[in-house]
Amino acid sequence: MQCIFANTPAGKRKNSADSIYPPRVYRGKSKCEFQPATGGAVQLYPLDSPVSLIWAKYEAALKSIQEKANLSGLIDQFFESADYAHLAFI
Numbered sequence: 005m006q007c008i009f010a011n012t013p014a015g016k017r018k019n020s021a022d023s024i025y026p027p028r029v030y031r032g033k034s035k036c037e038f039q040p041a042t043g044g045a046v047q048l049y050p051l052d053s054p055v056s057l058i059w060a061k062y063e064a065a066l067k068s069i070q071e072k073a074n075l076s077g078l079i080d081q082f083f084e085s086a087d088y089a090h091l092a093f094i
Contacts, residue, residue, distance in 0.1 A: 024055050026062040038065050 017023050022031060029038050029048065036048040036058050048061045070077075082088055 026059055029058065029062055038062055040065075040069055042069065 025031075025036065026038070028040065029036055031037075031051060032045075032047075035050050036053075038046040038048055038061075040046070046065045048065070049057050
């Protein structure tokens with residue numbers, strides 16, 4: 005059995021029409037999806053949306069993931085939580 009990825013260079017997409025999308029963004033049935041390395045999928049926009057909107061939503065999703073990945077982001081989440089508000093005013 006032959007591997008279908010053997011002649012595919014890294015970074016090149018199978019469908020050349022998808023090369024306008026950001027990394028790790030793929031066409032789903034009806035929307036573009038961002039599939040981060042941490043797992044899961046983030047729905048971006050319908051397939052007929054302008055590419056600029058898809059890039060903007062991708063950058064926002066990527067920033068959100070990066071903020072949660074470091075200690076500063078976790079501390080900010082705690083300060084914005086209901087638990088902190090309850091503990092701060094006891």
